[in-house]
Amino acid sequence: MTFPIVAERTPTAGADFAELSFERPSMFRSVILLLSGNALGSLMLLARNLLVARLVSVEDYGIAATFAISMAIVEMASGLGLQQLIVQDKEGNDPRLQAGLHGFNLLRGLLSGAILFLLASPIAQFLGIPDVAWAYQMLALVPALRGFEHFDIHRLNRRMVYRPLILSKTVPAFLSVLSLWPLYQFFADYRVMLYAVLIQWACTVAASHLLAERPFRIRFDLNQSAHALSFGWPILVNNILLFAVFQGDKLIVGRELGIEALAIFAMGVTLTLTPTLVTAASETQFFLPQLSAAAQHRDRDRDRFAQLAAAAMQASLLSSLFLVLAVFAFGPPTIRLLLGAKYEALVPLLSWLAIQQAVRNLKVGCAIVALSRAHTSNAMIANTMRILVLPLAWYAATIWGDVLVVIWVAIAGEAIAFAVSLVLVHYRLSLDFGRVGVSLIAGVLAIATLATSAISTSTNTNGNWYLVVISLACLAIVAMNVRDLITVFRDAKTDWREN
Incomplete structure (x- = not known):
């Protein structure tokens, strides 16, 4: 079944991999855009970390750093490489597949949010900061929000169109940085990072819809879900390993x-x-x-x-x-x-x-x-x-x-x-x-x-x-x-x- 979420727009004609095989339009421009865009987005997030580290005490920054650990637990438990699947799969340009991935991603996001909410107290206890459990519960909103992400910004990569993906990363990161000073005036501790992260991901999901070509449609299809699981289960296991590697x-x-x-x-x-x-x-x-x-x-x-x-x-x-x-x-x-x-x-x-x-x-x-x-x-x-x-x-x-x-x-x-x-x-x-x-x-x-x-x-x-x-x-x-x-x-x- 399909649920149209936003007003329909006429999409630009897509290109499958057969069309892309021997045509590499403006690849140099794509290289520059990717490097500069990804660098700018990461620079914004790095600036956010540096500013928070300067503004709050070392101990408060240590608590803020644990937020990344809790988010990584969710990514570990739910990452199936759906964004890569829509690029790699030969049917990735099919609207039905995209709608099926949206539905699967929504269920995954809601489940991940519930997992993080339940793990909040054990994480805080393990790290010796039980009074911060409420902050981890707040972070459970992030995976739930990400369940509504529009995959068009990833699908467009098939045509080597990267601007929507780059904008969806850089603009929310910039807004997150801008929020730091007002947040510091109110809280002046690790909560600055908590709310800055929430602002970033809310803006990221909103940007994925604003920059999309196609309407956001959700489809629940067992065959497509099985296909996504077949593609993604090694990525899921790898995410668990990456959690151990990074965190x-x-x-x-x-x-x-x-x-x-x-x-x-x-x-x-x-x-x-x-x-x-x-x-x-x-x-x-x-x-x-x-x-x-x-x-x-x-x-x-x-x-x-x-x-x-x-x-x-x-x-x-x-x-x-x-x-x-x-x-x-x-x-x-x-x-x-x-x-x-x-x-x-x-x-x-x-x-x-x-x-x-x-x-x-x-x-x-x-x-x-x-x-x-x-x-x-x-x-x-x-x-x-x-x-x-x-x-x-x-x-x-x-x-x-x-x-x-x-x-x-x-x-x-x-x-x-x-x-x-x-x-x-x-x-x-x-x-x-x-x-x-x-x-x-x-x-x-x-x-x-x-x-x-x-x-x-x-x-x-x-x-x-x-x-x-x-x-x-x-x-x-x-x-x-x-x-x-x-x-x-x-x-x-x-x-x-x-x-």
């Missing part, structure tokens, strides 16, 4: 080392994770439609798929290297400038957190390639390896009481997970690493060399100039061996000029 370390630090230690750690994770989320989202939105199109015609377009797959992996490698270099060069002075003396304890941790996020980010290219062929379990299997080290991290936190040891264990886990993701892509998709082997080896060596340099610096030893030389040499090798990415970018730039 497990925070839970360990918060429980074993205290809320203030959690505030320092969470801020470091935010600063280093944000750039990788920007590039990962941009890479997925840019490469997934093209890889999915090439995958459906890979019998006659095998080289095109291989080139795009190599380019996606090279893009994730370069973004990882840029993150580590930027944090090593500018991290400490940036912390002191933006956050002041109360976050000085973050300075010695920042380089290691950047390395952790860089190694994690190396998996993004593999995940995009696997997703384009509907191998949604690849990421799940790789992240299982990451989870296996969490008990070791917990043990390390209880024995040594040091956040840095927890980060070292996390880096080891991410490295194992990356190796597994490479093996899965090679054997499941029969992907030859001849195009990316040299750049991957050189990139990993560059990160390892910078990690050795961080150890050398922390132990106050001298004469580590040779490590800098080695890392620069590795970076030069990477730059000379990303030909596929350069080719894709050059073609995109040519298309842009011709359009």
Whole structure:
């Protein structure tokens, strides 16, 4: 059954993957729009975190940081990759499928909200802040709101139309930032973050409707729900693993080392994770439609798929290297400038957190390639390896009481997970690493060399100039061996000029 929710508008004629396979309109413009739009949206959210950290006490920011943990529990329990399904599936342009996904998403959102409401008190008890349980109950409104999201902003990605998706991210994030000062005048504690998050998601859902081409229709279809579950159950399991990856370390630090230690750690994770989320989202939105199109015609377009797959992996490698270099060069002075003396304890941790996020980010290219062929379990299997080290991290936190040891264990886990993701892509998709082997080896060596340099610096030893030389040499090798990415970018730039 179908329920029309808004007044009908005439949609622009859609394009299926057969039409997209060999046409890449204004791709250079799309690259710039994706990077700038995702960066702006993430910059707004980062600015919100920084402003809240400056305005409230370290302990209150630690409580605010736990809101992300509670929201992640909901995402973990309900994420089925519906936004990716409408892009990847060959029937994704069908209004009936979209309406079915809307109905499935609504049920999922309401169920997720109920789950978070019931878990609010146990979460607060576990973290030692039982008086904040009401705030977690308020956050249960977010998944319920998201159940009404309009998927047209994701469907349009099939035609490489990204502006609606970008606007739905950036404008609500900006409004959330603007709300901080009035909220601070009323509350002046962790509640500032709580209500800013609620404002952001209410505006995000509203924007998805305002920017849609099609009317918002809801359909409850068992066959489509089964299809969504078949596609998404590995993503659901992977979300559970990602919760442990992203939030497990925070839970360990918060429980074993205290809320203030959690505030320092969470801020470091935010600063280093944000750039990788920007590039990962941009890479997925840019490469997934093209890889999915090439995958459906890979019998006659095998080289095109291989080139795009190599380019996606090279893009994730370069973004990882840029993150580590930027944090090593500018991290400490940036912390002191933006956050002041109360976050000085973050300075010695920042380089290691950047390395952790860089190694994690190396998996993004593999995940995009696997997703384009509907191998949604690849990421799940790789992240299982990451989870296996969490008990070791917990043990390390209880024995040594040091956040840095927890980060070292996390880096080891991410490295194992990356190796597994490479093996899965090679054997499941029969992907030859001849195009990316040299750049991957050189990139990993560059990160390892910078990690050795961080150890050398922390132990106050001298004469580590040779490590800098080695890392620069590795970076030069990477730059000379990303030909596929350069080719894709050059073609995109040519298309842009011709359009």
